[in-house]
Amino acid sequence: xxxxxxxxxxxxxxPIRLKPGAPRPATxxxxxxxxxARGAEIVELFKELRSPAGEAVYPIHARRxxxxxFIEVETGVWDEQVRRGVLERAAVLRRSxxxxxxxxxxxxxxxxxxxxxxxxxxxxxxxxxxxxxxxPGRPEEFAELFRQAAGRRWGVDLxxxxxxxxxxxxxxxxxxxxxxxxxxxxxxxxxxxxxxFLGEVIRxxxxxxxxxxxxxEERKPLVExxxxxxxxxxxxxxxxxxxxxxxxxxxARYALERIRDQA
Numbered sequence: 340x341x342x343x344x345x346x347x348x349x350x351x352x353x354p355i356r357l358k359p360g361a362p363r364p365a366t367x368x369x370x371x372x373x374x375x376a377r378g379a380e381i382v383e384l385f386k387e388l389r390s391p392a393g394e395a396v397y398p399i400h401a402r403r404x405x406x407x408x409f410i411e412v413e414t415g416v417w418d419e420q421v422r423r424g425v426l427e428r429a430a431v432l433r434r435s436x437x438x439x440x441x442x443x444x445x446x447x448x449x450x451x452x453x454x455x456x457x458x459x460x461x462x463x464x465x466x467x468x469x470x471x472x473x474x475p476g477r478p479e480e481f482a483e484l485f486r487q488a489a490g491r492r493w494g495v496d497l498x499x500x501x502x503x504x505x506x507x508x509x510x511x512x513x514x515x516x517x518x519x520x521x522x523x524x525x526x527x528x529x530x531x532x533x534x535x536f537l538g539e540v541i542r543x544x545x546x547x548x549x550x551x552x553x554x555x556e557e558r559k560p561l562v563e564x565x566x567x568x569x570x571x572x573x574x575x576x577x578x579x580x581x582x583x584x585x586x587x588x589x590x591a592r593y594a595l596e597r598i599r600d601q602a
Contacts (some may be wrong), residue, residue: 357447361414367398370412370445379403388428392437392472394430399521407440414447422454426471429458434467434491453526462514463523464496466492470528475535475572478551478560481517482539485532497536499543501595503587506538508578515579525579531559532573533579536561537587541569562596 355373357366368449371381379401386400386409399410409432429442442458444450457468466523469488473481486497493510497503512535515523542549549564562569577585 340353351544355445356489357414357445358412358575359447362397363446364412365410365415370398370410372516374399374401379408382407388431388435388437390431392430392434392469393427395431397428397432407437409437409440409442410444411444411446416448417446417451418453422451423471425454426457430468430471433465452492455526456524457526458542461491463525466511466514467523467526467529470532473528473532473535475476475531475560476553478535478538480531481535483569485536488532499536500589501540501591502543504537504540504546504591507533508583508586510586511579512582525576530579531572533587534575535560537591538569541571541591541594543572544595547601555570564594565601567594567598567601569594 343596353371357370367384371384375381380403382400382402382440384399386397388395388397397409398412401406401408401410411428413421413425413464415421432438432440432442432595439460442460444454444458457464457471457576466488469482469491470481473484475481482499486499489495489497489507492514495506495510497507511529514527538551542551542564545564547565551562552561553559554561554567556571559570559572564572571590574585574587575588578587
């Protein structure tokens, strides 16, 4: 997991403390000097990275003991813009030539728990980080984003068939259960991505033409097939919270049987 909150502990000297609201460029220079004093090599400031996930500029690229490190420095409050920027940069990093590098967050304010998790290196974090850019308002695109992320992380080709869902269940649970300590949390990107993939499996497999629509109150995608309106995102959430007893594979088979009976 990344190091965060108000300090960076290296085991040498005092923790690096950031002043809330301090100018970020000056603080980055201060942090770089502190890291050098603790034995780290500063490879580059404002390091530009490119990967299939986009482009990003990291405040500090350092190296210690032959290990690459990328350092985020945040002195302001964690509003949505800051949060999204950190996650987008992390997504670029994890698909770059430095994918295995250590990522640390130094912040003057407590780091949000979802950011702390998603910038870690566990299988569950890496999968969900790939889904951060998904938009539930574009469910077909989000489903494809999930399918591509599964291919990258698991080396499988999920083909939108109902037969692919048992494997999807198994791999998602394995990713969340993997790593050390407690199981990884299932955050909104995974809930929405898995739900959109499930919905697209049903929509493509249904014997009648199906389409995506939006719940006007909750503003989430729904699949409309004949007289049925399916909340596949809600079903994905239930599966991620409750496990196999709320199987998305069983749900898809049952929904398709009902739709066929009506056709």
